[in-house]
Amino acid sequence: MWDLSCPDWQDRIREGRSLVPDLPLFHEEANLAVQFFDNLRIPDVEGMPLMRDACGEWFREIVAVLFGSYDPVAKQRYIQEIFALIAKKNSKTTYGAGLMLTALLMNTRPRAEFLFVGPTQAIADLAFSQAAGMIEADPELLRRFHIREHLKEIKDRLNGAKLKIKTFDLKILTGPRPAGVMIDELHLLGGDQYAPKVLRQLRGGRQSTPEGFLIITTTQSDSPPTGAFEEELKTARAIRDGKVRGKMLPILYEFPDDIAGNPKLWRDTRNWPMVMPNLGRSLRLDDLADDWETEQSKGEHAIRVWASQHLNIQIGLGLRGDSWAGAEFWEAAADASITLDEVLRRSEVVVIGIDGGGLDDLLGLCVLGRCATTKKWLCWFHAWAHEIALDRRKSEAGRLRTFEKQGDLTMVKRPGDDVDEVVVIIRRVEETGLLAEESAVAVDSVGIGDIVDAVTTEDIISIDRIEGISQGWKLNGAIKTTERKIAGGDLLHAGRPLMAFCVSNAKIVPKGNAVSIDKAVSGTAKIDPLMALFNAVYVMASNPEPAFSQLPDDFEIRVI
The missing domain is CATH 3.30.420.240 (Nucleotidyltransferase; domain 5)
Structure with a gap:
């Protein structure tokens, strides 16, 4: 079992270094996956730039470690899961759609099934739109893949493999045995009593495919973490800090303890780049600072919600303007x-x-x-x-x-x-x-x-x-x-x-x-x-x- 801990993460994030520990990746697999990913185009940006030019290195690294952790000879995957805590506006959904297309391109299993799960219809629709747009922007991909819009499904004409984009629902997600699953914005499912059961079902179904994986990308919750989100976040932190061993790779863009616990420090815009890996691409610091000024005038509740979504600040109490003073x-x-x-x-x-x-x-x-x-x-x-x-x-x-x-x-x-x-x-x-x-x-x-x-x-x-x-x-x-x-x-x-x-x-x-x-x-x-x-x-x-x-x-x- 690989050691996926990163006990020096606080130093790494201060210095802007990678949050992925040094790993003995299978570089041929990793490089091929990154090459596929890099040649995808972002369909809703002017000029439809390639991922190699538009995507931050931080996500390309996720692609590399996910696919580079699989040994194609021994048929063994050393990183079975990734949990990525990434703030709002860092293009998680678009990059995630590209990652799942990459999974189709890397796949060798006939009729394999891949799932992208959105917590809401809007997020699922966005993910499908981005994946379909990437295919339509490339003639070779358009010949290889069949887009079935009414089913929110993309089928590989070469081997029958499918990528299905679904909204989270117990009935829909119970039963399939996917080769790879991506769940976006898990924090929105914290209050769903069925979320832990669905995660167990998906993990169980993955056991039949040695190359199977589960990747979770999510923003911090705008209320005290609970349910499946709280459990997964605790597990990711425990592995990151070296308290437990596991096959989940944690990549958590959150402030070091001394900053997260000090409002004066996390409100300082000079510290924000630590938790904004896509800064300079999908988001700009000046725009965020202006937005922050507006939210501060709305009271403590608005401040905490904004901070949870844009800075991954975990809040203990969701204060509102009409909150009890105590x-x-x-x-x-x-x-x-x-x-x-x-x-x-x-x-x-x-x-x-x-x-x-x-x-x-x-x-x-x-x-x-x-x-x-x-x-x-x-x-x-x-x-x-x-x-x-x-x-x-x-x-x-x-x-x-x-x-x-x-x-x-x-x-x-x-x-x-x-x-x-x-x-x-x-x-x-x-x-x-x-x-x-x-x-x-x-x-x-x-x-x-x-x-x-x-x-x-x-x-x-x-x-x-x-x-x-x-x-x-x-x-x-x-x-x-x-x-x-x-x-x-x-x-x-x-x-x-x-x-x-x-x-x-x-x-x-x-x-x-x-x-x-x-x-x-x-x-x-x-x-x-x-x-x-x-x-x-x-x-x-x-x-x-x-x-x-x-x-x-x-x-x-x-x-x-």
Whole structure:
């Protein structure tokens, strides 16, 4: 197995050097593929220049390593996959269409099938238009290939091989065993619950062809990465950094850590060429700088979206002009050491907030403790969702599955199973003696019934220790208190992706001199665990005392 890591990538990208490590390529194969690619013409540019003149060296290198990693004698491919993170306007789709035409030209397998997969109809149509235009611009290619526009298909008349351009769809993509696949803009499929399944299917189908390959080109997501995109990006970074071995070659045009984490540095146009490999060809720095100035005037949300698309800045929270004010400070308040055990170990008193629970909603829970030494507020979150939510909220299904894998969300099949698990946690906290003597559990007053029935039936706590919290503008005080605590570093959380997602979804609604955060305004996006936090803050702000203060001096506090 070849070593595809590039541990010195940060030095390489600063110096403008190749992000591909030194590899023992089969140069005859690599050179032939680059020769084919170089002689393609770009059909939608004046003069239809050849790729050798118009394409950046960075993509020609991708062509070389993809086809030069195949040993035609031993019938073995040493690089089975490429994951390329490339910012917007770097001609990914056009170059990708050219790469797949090159695959047809390099192919020796009769009736082999190649796929170019676009996440949207527009991207798939563009890719087909570019591939067809390249063929029509060359008389020799036009004699060899048959363009079937109604099928978005290109057929090789010599051996029956086909290049099919498809829009991402589970039904269409399940079944074929392609010799080569290219997926463009994977980040747009992050929320698609079927994307991981399709990738597994495509990878499995590739096993029947030793020369088979999968190449993914994508821009960074304009929201926190999730689903298939997040998984593939993590794998690519781990291989690049030498943490794991694999047959995926990562080529990631993203800033070094010190620049990516410092807005002052990544906003400096002098650093932008690092992540713009096609600069001077399909994009110009002056034009981008002008566009950047325009976006800055639109607010933080526009800035972050622009930066994610043009600079590959990975954003943790998708801030908007109507975002909750606390979102700006949420990331800085993260403490990865916070778990439920830690909250119980470090706290002198604990309250619990609960919100949501409809069949297509999350049931969110927040355990909020007041630290015995620092008096800071420590919060731990969990959420539950019914499986029916995956069908009713298909746009969020991929995210929910990701949160489930990360351990912050539990999927339940039967209504009531979620409440049963909440009751287990309430019992656990109550048995420590830390649960507040009064107003111990704060619940949305509209959805209080099931929780009250469950905890009182189990005889865990008395009904007078459960407080129904009115929502809307009446939560204004709790919302403002949470903002101040987070901004001042007095409220800490574990920095989990579930809560970053919920916080980024929260939209404020002005109500006179007050503000509220309304679920209806957030649409299909989920904020229930955040609302659970506000419920918990509402009662913690009253400075509660723990129930164990009324117990005998020899009572032993147990943290389970």
